[in-house]
Amino acid sequence: MRYGILAHNLGKTTCDELVRRVSSYGFEFVQLALAKALSDMDTSLGRLSPGLANHVADTFARQGVRISVLGCYINPIHPNMEERRYGIERFKEHLRYARDFGASVVATETGTIQTYMEAHPERSTEELWNQLRGVVEELAEEAEKWGVTLGIEPSGTEVIHTADLMHRMLEEVPSTSIGVVIDPCHLLHAHNIERQHEVLQHAFRQLGHRIVLAHVKDMDFTPEGKKTYVRMGTGCVDYPFFMQLLRQYKPYSNVSFEGGIELEHIPASIAHLKSCL
Numbered sequence: 001m002r003y004g005i006l007a008h009n010l011g012k013t014t015c016d017e018l019v020r021r022v023s024s025y026g027f028e029f030v031q032l033a034l035a036k037a038l039s040d041m042d043t044s045l046g047r048l049s050p051g052l053a054n055h056v057a058d059t060f061a062r063q064g065v066r067i068s069v070l071g072c073y074i075n076p077i078h079p080n081m082e083e084r085r086y087g088i089e090r091f092k093e094h095l096r097y098a099r100d101f102g103a104s105v106v107a108t109e110t111g112t113i114q115t116y117m118e119a120h121p122e123r124s125t126e127e128l129w130n131q132l133r134g135v136v137e138e139l140a141e142e143a144e145k146w147g148v149t150l151g152i153e154p155s156g157t158e159v160i161h162t163a164d165l166m167h168r169m170l171e172e173v174p175s176t177s178i179g180v181v182i183d184p185c186h187l188l189h190a191h192n193i194e195r196q197h198e199v200l201q202h203a204f205r206q207l208g209h210r211i212v213l214a215h216v217k218d219m220d221f222t223p224e225g226k227k228t229y230v231r232m233g234t235g236c237v238d239y240p241f242f243m244q245l246l247r248q249y250k251p252y253s254n255v256s257f258e259g260g261i262e263l264e265h266i267p268a269s270i271a272h273l274k275s276c277l
Contacts, residue, residue: 007031077110099148150177
């Protein structure tokens with residue numbers, strides 16, 4: 001396994017300083033959300049170029065760090081059509097230049113159901129699903145053109161929030177350019193944490209062959225069932241079980257720390273995950 005981090009977890013700063021921070025923790029790669037991580041360059045729609053991408057990639061490479069994934073967290077079901085189209089076009093631009101950054105995956109989530117339904121209460125969830133599927137089809141077609149993977153992460157309150165829904169999208173949009181970003185904390189909740197082995201095994205059986213990245217953090221629950229993020233190895237996620245599944249289905253995977261990790265806990269957290277294997 002290779003261990004990395006969502007770069008903006010280390011703060012939004014200059015490219016040089018960001019690379020220094022990433023390298024100081026011994027990470028081998030980053031998931032780089034340009035607009036969230038870099039303060040010294042304009043990466044808005046229309047600003048990316050091979051030159052900019054090569055400059056950023058070279059800066060990371062000099063410290064032995066790869067940019068394995070670009071994060072472009074758009075809302076593909078934004079209720080405002082102008083905002084939605086802007087996000088889609090920005091994602092397409094990331095797909096076009098991903099290889100110049102050295103990345104083969106551009107990742108996103110699928111939009112919050114509540115936000116959309118509050119704006120359009122007359123719509124059904126099936127109509128919402130069909131709108132999302134149309135966007136996934138469009139982005140998958142663009143990804144195919146550039147030989148890049150569209151990474152989709154099932155998550156919490158998003159349209160795709162379970163392994164079954166992710167599997168349904170893969171069935172309905174049969175493009176090999178779609179990959180899965182898996183995060184156990186987004187599949188486990190207070191109502192199913194006692195069955196986590198069953199839930200995770202089911203997810204890997206359905207999606208294991210399409211996983212392109214794993215996100216990791218640890219969590220616990222309040223008495224009311226609310227998630228709280230805690231130091232890796234002290235929560236309720238069975239990471240020895242998860243990591244063994246990951247190695248079984250996708251050996252040598254990229255494993256990226258996500259939000260919820262305190263910087264002082266990074267070395268011990270990496271050591272804990274390595275001990276799981």
